[in-house]
Amino acid sequence: MHKKAQAIQKQNIAPHVLSSGGYEYLEQELLVEKTKKKLEEAAQLGSIDGVIEPPSPVRRHVKWKMARTKKTGEMMTEAAQEIAEKIVSHFQLTIRIIFQYFVNVMYNYVFSV
Numbered sequence: 783m784h785k786k787a788q789a790i791q792k793q794n795i796a797p798h799v800l801s802s803g804g805y806e807y808l809e810q811e812l813l814v815e816k817t818k819k820k821l822e823e824a825a826q827l828g829s830i831d832g833v834i835e836p837p838s839p840v841r842r843h844v845k846w847k848m849a850r851t852k853k854t855g856e857m858m859t860e861a862a863q864e865i866a867e868k869i870v871s872h873f874q875l876t877i878r879i880i881f882q883y884f885v886n887v888m889y890n891y892v893f894s895v
Contacts, residue, residue: 796862798849812840843869
């Protein structure tokens with residue numbers, strides 16, 4: 783059984799470097815980081831009234847990329863770097879398509895009224 787597991791692991795071209803806490807711990811850390819950033823921004827604007835909105839959920843592609851990034855900031859493998867670049871470019875393309883669709887809908891709405 784041990785040899786079979788090793789053979790399966792060798793096929794993993796983009797391993798993660800998470801601790802035993804896994805993705806849950808990573809997500810908690812990223813949310814804490816986002817909250818601190820929001821508090822700092824609110825402090826700079828001088829609008830600390832004790833109430834800030836909770837941070838938005840961490841996107842899946844961000845968690846995937848962070849799970850494969852070493853503490854030094856570099857990716858675990860070149861394959862993981864290539865996959866991360868494809869994921870980010872696909873995400874950016876999706877956002878552009880959604881934005882363009884929204885603009886078209888709003889344009890049609892404004893000029894149809």
